Structure formats: structure tokens, C-alpha cells
Amino acid sequence: MEGKYDPVAHEELTEQAQIPWKKKKSKTENKRRFSDEQIRLLETIFESETKLEPRKKLQVARELGLQPRQVAIWFQNRRARWKSKRIEQDYRTLRADYDILASRFEFLKKEKQSLILQLQKLSESVAEPHDKNKASKGVDGDTKCEQSNPSFQQAPLEGNELLGLQFGNSRDMEHAGQAQAREELVSIDEYRNKSPVSPEILYGFDLADGIFGQSCSNPQWLNFWGREDH
DNA sequence: AATTTCGCTGCATTTACGTCA
DNA sequence: AGTGACGTAAATGCAGCGAAA
Numbered sequence: 708m709e710g711k712y713d714p715v716a717h718e719e720l721t722e723q724a725q726i727p728w729k730k731k732k733s734k735t736e737n738k739r740r741f742s743d744e745q746i747r748l749l750e751t752i753f754e755s756e757t758k759l760e761p762r763k764k765l766q767v768a769r770e771l772g773l774q775p776r777q778v779a780i781w782f783q784n785r786r787a788r789w790k791s792k793r794i795e796q797d798y799r800t801l802r803a804d805y806d807i808l809a810s811r812f813e814f815l816k817k818e819k820q821s822l823i824l825q826l827q828k829l830s831e832s833v834a835e836p837h838d839k840n841k842a843s844k845g846v847d848g849d850t851k852c853e854q855s856n857p858s859f860q861q862a863p864l865e866g867n868e869l870l871g872l873q874f875g876n877s878r879d880m881e882h883a884g885q886a887q888a889r890e891e892l893v894s895i896d897e898y899r900n901k902s903p904v905s906p907e908i909l910y911g912f913d914l915a916d917g918i919f920g921q922s923c924s925n926p927q928w929l930n931f932w933g934r935e936d937h
Numbered sequence: 938a939a940t941t942t943c944g945c946t947g948c949a950t951t952t953a954c955g956t957c958a
Numbered sequence: 959a960g961t962g963a964c965g966t967a968a969a970t971g972c973a974g975c976g977a978a979a
Contacts, residue, residue: 758947
């Protein structure tokens with residue numbers, strides 16, 4: 708409300724007074740639709756200033772042969788049209804952002820399922836009877852992971868074995884002679900490389916320091932990805 | 938100095954009308 | 959010619975502000 712009283716602008720009031728309040732114009736009264744020339748000038752002014760100062764309004768009104776009130780109303784309506792267009796544009800932008808996020812989410816969901824499957828296969832192969840020592844050995848386990856995340860403790864793999872998968876530590880697997888497990892890791896890499904979009908771009912963060920790097924230090928993250936309901 | 942009134946503005950909503958398919 | 963959809967000028971109501979009383 709930056710409207711300050713301006714005696715010059717007050718002219719408009721007297722003009723307004725000539726128009727009876729609440730008067731409805733008859734159908735026969737010639738009105739409406741400013742000329743192309745009038746619209747062109749109004750649009751030109753609107754481009755540089757969306758609000759007219761009272762003096763400028765009077766000047767424009769004189770120039771166009773309109774009532775100052777008509778100019779004021781035109782600017783008012785023009786601002787409203789401009790606002791609704793801007794809202795539409797904002798909506799389209801937000802919608803596009805949402806769609807991108809939604810497709811990222813779907814992709815991540817599928818990758819999660821795939822990784823769970825890989826883990827299950829690895830878990831089964833590691834638990835084979837010919838490798839009993841491996842199952843109970845426990846090499847440099849990430850105790851933080853195991854302690855901080857209940858859902859992790861329920862996982863079929865122990866912490867150190869999961870780390871072997873995540874960081875490509877193949878020592879234990881070679882020790883166990885598990886060529887199959889190595890193939891699984893390769894297939895994961897292939898899966899990533901065949902992704903329609905590079906993972907870094909798709910996820911929006913660096914994989915090495917991001918999703919896998921923080922997996923064991925962020926229990927909430929593990930909880931989230933450990934659940935089946937998303 | 939605080940309060941009230943007046944006149945103005947802007948905005949949201951509604952109404953009335955012109956235009957077009 | 960009649961009609962509905964749409965665009966737009968104008969009306970209406972309300973809130974906020976500054977100036978004057």
C-alpha cells in the first residue's frame with residue numbers, strides 16, 4: 708500500500724464522481740476493448756513499470772484519451788494476468804522438478820532391489836558348507852555399523868562381508884575361492900555403467916563419498932534402505 | 938502524543954460484455 | 959441465428975497506509 712495522497716491524482720476522484728457508484732452500463736452503451744494502439748502503449752509502459760505513479764497515470768490517460776481510472780484498472784488487471792501466468796510457469800517448473808525426482812526415486816528403488824538380490828546370492832554362496840571357517844571368522848568387522856543399526860543386524864551378511872561388497876575388497880572372496888561372487892560385483896558395475904544416466908548425475912551426489920561412503924555412519928540411511936515399504 | 942477520520946491505493950473476486958469457434 | 963467458452967474491462971469489497979483534523 709504505497710499509495711500516498713497526491714492532489715494531482717485527486718483529479719481522478721472528480722472524474723470518478725461523475726460515474727455513479729454501482730452503475731451498470733447498458734448494453735447499448737459503447738464501451739470496451741481498447742484500441743490496438745492503446746493496448747500497445749499500455750503494454751510498452753507495463754514492461755518498464757508494472758505500477759503507475761499517479762502523475763504518470765494521468766499523463767498516460769491524457770495521451771490515450773482514457774479516464775485515469777481506466778488506466779489504473781487496466782494496470783490492475785494486467786498485473787493480475789501477469790501474476791497468474793507467473794504462477795502457471797512456476798507450477799510447470801515445479802512439476803518438471805518433481806517428475807525428475809520421481810523418476811530418480813523409481814530408479815533408485817529398482818537398483819535397491821537389484822542390490823538386495825545380489826546380496827542374497829552372495830550370502831547364500833558364502834554360507835555354503837565347504838567354507839565353514841569363513842562364516843565364523845569375522846575379519847576387522849565394522850562394529851559401528853552393527854551396533855548402530857538394528858536392521859543391519861538382521862541382514863544375512865555380517866558387516867565385514869558387506870564392506871567387501873561395497874568397497875570391492877576381494878581378499879576374503881579369493882580366500883574362499885568364490886569366482887561367482889566376483890562375477891556378481893562385475894555385474895553390479897555393469898549395471899551402473901549401463902544406467903541411462905550417469906549415477907553421479909542421477910543421484911545428485913558423488914557415489915564414493917555419498918550413498919556408500921556414508922552408509923555405515925548414518926543409521927537412518929540404512930534404516931531407510933533396509934525397509935521394504937518404499 | 939495518541940486517536941480518529943478521510944481519501945487513496947492495491948489485490949482478490951465477481952460481474953458484464955465482446956469475440957470467436 | 960443461437961450458444962458456450964474465453965478474454966477482458968469494470969465493479970465491488972476489503973485491508974493498509976499516510977495526512978489531516
